[in-house]
């Protein structure tokens with residue numbers, strides 16, 4: 001007997017985007033324009049290596065990115081690229097200097113420096 005409306009097969013794995021946005025931190029000025037446009041808030045502010053918020057960077061949490069390309073369109077410094085999903089993590093490993101995602105699988109064991117301070121507050125956030 002089939003119960004009406006019952007799930008008859010295993011749920012499908014969540015579909016991932018065909019391409020993901022990857023930041024080349026070498027060209028990032030920390031201007032935060034991309035953060036304003038990301039609809040899923042997956043762009044994080046990374047303290048810079050020398051002067052924290054004055055030389056900050058940003059990085060994308062690739063596990064959350066939906067591949068909408070808005071950040072690529074609006075980055076004034078053209079330092080974000082859409083990379084095919086299968087290659088994005090490897091490319092991000094070579095383009096990321098500093099990260100605030102120590103739990104992400106692609107950061108662990110990559111040799112990428114993890115900022116001890118954690119992410120800087122997002123634009124418009126009041127610091128206590």
Ligand code: SF4
Pocket residue numbers: 020021037038039040041042043060064065066067068069070071072
């Ligand atoms: S592609 Fe879209 S979802 Fe992904 S980081 Fe850029 S703005 Fe955010």
Ligand code: SF4
Pocket residue numbers: 023027028029030031032033034035057058074075076077078079080
């Ligand atoms: S818009 Fe471009 S330069 Fe500005 S913070 Fe984002 S990635 Fe860096």
